[in-house]
Amino acid sequence: IGERLESLGGARETPAARAYVEAIIASPYWGLRVLAIRAIAQWGGRVNKAWLMEKAARPTSPGWPRDPDLRWRDLETMTARAALRPLLKPEDATWFLDTWFDDGGRRCYAMGTGLGIVPLDMQTARLDTEMAAQDPQRRIAALLMASSRVDLPDRSMLIGRLLTDGDPGVSCLATALMRQFPKVDEAGSADTMPTSTTSRKRMSSG
Secondary structure, eight states: HHHHHHHHHHHOOOHHHHHHHHHHSSSSHHHHHHHHHHHHHHHHHHHHHHHHHHTTTOOOOSSSOHHHHHHHHHHHHHHHHHGGGGGOOGHHHHHHHHHHHHHTTTTTGGGGGGGSSSOHHHHHHHHHHTOOOSSHHHHHHHHHHHHOTTTTTHHHHHHHHTTTTTSHHHHHHHHHHHOOSSSOOOTTTSSSOOOHHHHHHHHHOO
C-alpha cells in the first residue's frame, strides 16, 4: 500500500486515485495516512493546498503525548506543514504567522523554511506584538521564530528583550538562543552573523 501511495503521488491526480487516497486518510492506519498526505501535496492545486492548510493549522499537543493516537495525529499535522512549504506563497503570510503563534511554536520547525514568504517588516511587527503577549507560549513562539530566520535584522536585540522575562521557560530559552551569537555589542545587536555549533567546533579545533 505504501508503494502504491508513493506511486500515486508521483502521477497525475485522477478521481480514482483521489478516492483511494481519501479512503486511506479515513482509515485507522496512521503511517499510511502520512503517506497519503504527501501524495496530496505532490498533486498540488488550489483545493489540495486548502486541504493541507486546514490540516497544518491544527494545534499540536504540548510535550510528547503518551497516547499513541495523539502522537500520530501530531505527526500527521507536521507532515502537512512540511508538505505545504513548496506550495506557500507571499499571500499566505498571515496564515503562516497565525498558525505558528496559535500553536505556540510547537513543532513549527516543520514550517521553518516557509518563513521566507513573510516580508521582513511584517514579521518584525508581529514579533513586537507577540513578545509582549500575556501567554508565555506565544513569547516562546516569538523566540523560536526570531532564531529561525537568519536574515532578520537585529535578531539578537529581539531575542535579548526576553532575557529577563518573568517566565523562567521564556528567559531560559532566550539565554540559550543568545549563545548562537558570538559577539554582541552594548546595544544588544550582533555585529557578526551566528555561527553554527558544528562550525564553531571546527574552528576551535582547527
